[in-house]
Amino acid sequence: MAIIEFIGNNMTSITLLIFASLLGMEVINNVPTLLHTPLMSGANAISGVTVVGGIYLVRIAAADDYVSIFLGVIAIFFGMINVVGGFAVTNRMLDKFKKSKKDGK
Numbered sequence: 710m711a712i713i714e715f716i717g718n719n720m721t722s723i724t725l726l727i728f729a730s731l732l733g734m735e736v737i738n739n740v741p742t743l744l745h746t747p748l749m750s751g752a753n754a755i756s757g758v759t760v761v762g763g764i765y766l767v768r769i770a771a772a773d774d775y776v777s778i779f780l781g782v783i784a785i786f787f788g789m790i791n792v793v794g795g796f797a798v799t800n801r802m803l804d805k806f807k808k809s810k811k812d813g814k
Contacts, residue, residue, distance in 0.1 A: 753792050753799070756791040760788035760789055760792065763780075763782070763783075763784030763788060766780065766784065767782060767785070
């Protein structure tokens, strides 16, 4: 019964989450392969906002509000995976443009 009440109270947020997920999947699936890596490295800012939002959610949650705390921790965890992975991919991409040293000259 608590799940039905939760869904009823948060119907707008749930609808927005579903719509944003479907829209994001459609946008990413239509990106050409050549632009995929720069686009993903640019998404680090969005993931950073997700991490900050997760930290804020955990910070304002009541001590007995396990759902908010759990969702905040999950947002921080997955956001940080995306940020670290994005920086690693961007670093590898930028290393390809550096001039290599030839025989110590």
